[in-house]
Amino acid sequence: MAEERRQKLCSVILPTESMKAIAESVGVGSLQEESCLALSEEVSYRIKEIAQDALKFMHHGKRRKLTTGDIDHALKLKNVEPLYGFQSQEFIPFRFASGGGRELHFYEEKEVDLSDIINTPLPRVPLDVSLKAHWLSIDGVQPAIPENPPPVPKEQQKTDSTEPLKAVKPGQEEEGSIQTKGQGASSAEVKGKEKMRMKPRSTHELSVEQQLYYKEITEACVGSCEAKRAEALQSIATDPGLYQMLPRFSTFISEGVRVNVVQNNLALLIYLMRMVKALMDNPTLYLEKYLHELIPAVVTCIVSKQLCLRPDVDNHWALRDFAARLMAQSCKTFSTTTNNIQSRITKTFTKALLDDKTQWTTRYGCIAGLAELGHDVIKTLIIPRLSVEGARIKAVMDGPVVSNIDKIGADHVQSLLLKHCACVVAKTRPLPDMVDQYKADYGYLGTMLCSHVVKARAQAAFQAQTVNRTTLTITQPRPTLSMSQSGLSASSGSRTPNIIKVPSSLTLMSTRPGTPTQPSPPATKYIVMATSAGAASTQQVRVLNEFVSLYLSRLPRHLYHFRACLTSDRR
């Protein structure tokens, strides 16, 4: 058994200094050491006694946390006046201090200005207790509804995929909390038995409902109705019960990409990538197991030579950007020392980038893919290549007009390089920004890079001033989240009949019960539209830009690109 636990049993008593300090605080001057010792022993004993009684109240209050109320009740049991004025907060901010070889925990008492308390408006009345019913199980099977936890928790999916040897059936690992001495031998036997019994657990049959759901969702995702698609993606991104369908979705996406790349069907590729994004967004899914199918599909969408029928007109660049972002995200979440996703992906991109024969489209994809991986990657892999790429672009721009397509490609690569490199250069390169020096360092792109860097620096400075102010006004950018929540329950409710519906799972989750969930302001999207269309006046654009940069840095980044690509599609 754990030795530390034994250690804890040794009786700890309060230091005699505390006794002295307390005695002084009540006006007893010199207390003898002996009486201090006797006092501290007595007090320690009484405190322990009270704590033990308070635990009873905690158990009967069906809580795991001891509250000050429990201690009050325990004092009452001993016929002692409770300590008034203490409230149970969720978090009691004990502060820690050490010095002179002593450690001290103390509770910082702030002086409270009464007028502040009087003048502050009353807090919102907390919501009243209410009762909600849901099915925990139907004929022995737990339905996958938002009210129930996901069938296979994410942590377990993770351990399943990363440490397959440790995978144990839920419930088997909990071998009761008591282990008496001498059971050691038998428990080893039990474990042996368990291993014998272990079978591959995941059944790959889907229930009829799941099959229907799968059909509906996939159809909606690649169908023509945008509203349905949004709903379907919403469901993929939030539904807790999709674990069993994950293999199907993954195959669907990988096969879909394979077919549509050949057919150059840009719209479908976009839809499929959005599905990937939604799957990755789902907090209950762990995709590790399916990366072997998903990564090739995503990489295809980044670097494929051709993704659309009319490369000169269609905005396949947005798809590449989006896929590159997905790639970067999965690198961030799933890359480990064993699978080395990030380094493998980086290698792939770099190899293509170094190849002279690489097409502009692929080149663009590689750069985008690398750039999304972060500033370090840009610094080490892209910036040194700037002069080479610059020369190549110059050759296309200034040289004889070979084809319009190449020119567009070179143009896009140029702007991509400038966009990503500018901020990195702005951060790493010391002032001043001299055009000539830039030219010497970066070749053809130097001039433009210089102006971009100047702009980036200015913007950074400007943002530093204003961001604080703007964030104050936009303290609730969350609503986008709440919309997704309510959308979820609506969609799941319609899907799973026979279920007592809880209108909004949000009431369950919200930390501030008083706040009604506001519908998301769809305005954000229009703001993005306005800026991208460039219709607003410069004054507005500047303000909007702030919003956009703020919003883009948060959530609906992809919306921007898809709006853009959709509008270009329509054109």
Place this chain on the structure above:
Amino acid sequence: MAAVQDGPMELDAEKETKPEILSDGTSNLSGNTASGTLSSSPLTAAPAGGAPKMEDQQTLIAVLQFLKRNKLSESVEILRREAGLGEHQEDSQATDGSGGGKGDGDGGDANSLLSRVFITSAAAPQSMLVKKDQPDVSVVLSAYSQQGDPPLYQVYYSGLKNFIESVLDCHRAELSQLFYPLFVHMYLELVYNNHETKAKAFFDKFSGDQECYYQDDLRILCGLTKKEHLKGNEVLLDFRTSRFVLRISRDSYQLLKRHLQERHNNQIWNIIQEHLYIDIFDGMPRSKSQIDSMSGSLAGEARREVNKAKVFYGLLKEPEIEVPLDDEDDEAENEEGKPKKKKTKKDSLGSKSKKQDPNAPQQNRIPLPELKDSDKLDKIMYMKESTKRIRLGPENLPSICFYTFLNAFQGLTAVDFTDDSSLLAGGFADSTVRVWSVTPKKLRKVKSTAELNVIDKESDDVLERIMDEKTASESKILHGHSGPVYGVSFSPDRNYLLSSSEDGTVRLWSLQTFTCLVGYKGHNYPVWDTQFSPFGYYFVSGGHDRVARLWATDHYQPLRIFAGHLADVTCTQFHPNSNYVATGSTDRTVRLWDVLNGNCVRILTGHKGPIHSLAFSPNGKFLASGSTDGRVLLWDIGHGLMIGELKGHTDTIYALKFSRDGEILASGSMDNTVRLWDSMKAFDEVETDDFTATTGHIHLPDNSQELLLGMYHSKSTPVTHLHFTRRNLLLAAGAYNSQ
């Protein structure tokens, strides 16, 4: 006991209750004899003839002295008259503590005295408790004054340890049981004799050897370092007053005895003689696992003879219900075209009422309330519903509907459903009780008296007319308690609701007017649980004062006091035939009490933590109990045997319920899961041959995983209550915990 701190106050309460209890004092007798012997010093337990009488007299005198000191002269008079004690005698007794010749002189009629004395003491249970305080504590503690050489304690203990470790395996397991009680007594002896540092060293050296399920007690023990601490500590006082019971085979015992005599290890031998009760049995020594499954309680295992009393665990005959009512209802059914149903129903009705279970108590063993017309209607409803009941089994698991309490910031502490699952009550830490209607039918109050006067009492729908439509709502709040509400229970007829609270009262609420009708006072300390009898009228409550009380709704004083638990009574449950009450306690035992005479008829040990839930199987044969250690234990009531252990939960089990047919046991826990167990299989697999039945030594199959039929996680919602509807749908309830 708990009453130690404020004697005078308790005493007043006692005076009030006295006349009431006297009327049925005989029935209380044995319940209190238990506490009587318990309170008297361990010396009493010696089987010699003269000693106990003398001791009782001493006890009596102690009571008299106490009463005198508190100037309760009337009580003194009464007691003296009844006990036949002269004033001089008492005085002389008081002066020379040994008792001397005068006590023996009265010894002739001491026997007849004894019975009377006990009735008196039964009539004044509180005074018994109080008496425990001053005179008795010193008697109890004085056992320690004969001290050995303190530094030798460690030598003694480790000597015994070495010996036990060197004996044959089969004996070692049995003798290892000695470690814990010896350790505690030796430590306390050291503390009592003011060898503080030595006690500490002793504790540090050997506390690590103790079984891990004693950790909680050891934690209390390690705080005790002064003689003064011993006086106030109830847990330790119990350890002193009750002898720790060990079950050891004759061979092992003799081995031990020989060893101790050879070594002249009198210190340990004295402790064994004075503070332990060794229950010797003939036959094979028990194995480690057998011992482990039974040990763990505060005072060791139950003595075998304690569980020998006959328990009538069968069910009562179903009352016969008039045919016309039945037919009427059947006609309604027939319209739906179910002629067959009638037959099956008749059969089930008939078979139940005609066959008399040999294990059932007599129908009138406990006077039960007569059925009212509304009860009969309800019975008919019940019959009808039960025909539609789903047969559950391993292949056919119940559906579970979970009622989540949202925004219960004030802390949900107790939940109950009515038997027909139409109402739900929740007790909260903010002292309120809330009642919800979970059917579309709203809750309505009865109209005020003024309005009731104008109602035509002859009309057919008078019952409908008396209700006030304006008050219809889905839930009602009941205010009245002044502390957290720890227990709620609906009466079977859905007219009343009971709630028990930290403020020491049990309240009876009317669900017609939604007002408080009675506040039952008596516990004075927090009341942890209360439960209505399955036939209504009676109810039981248990609390921090270590007793469970049986009440009738129309008496404001308890009818029975079940005393014997060594720590808080945490949960209570009525047997389906209403003749017995089961209580679970922090002393880690479950006790079964006979309602008729207040006797403790079963002591079930084996839990390693405080017990927080109890459930009887519908046939009355089995009991399930769940504790903080996350295990459910199954008991055969007839034999008083543990017959199963269900492991799996990782936290306290707060809810247990058998399905209506007893096939499935559902358990709900703090670990946010509901688990379903195959109780039929658990009961069937037990080998109860004669040998195990007589010795009580069971081999528990370790098959929890096979018995576990289903486990359902909730989202951060601990399960507080479980209930099977009449059609075997499982309802669960708990408060969402947003962390």
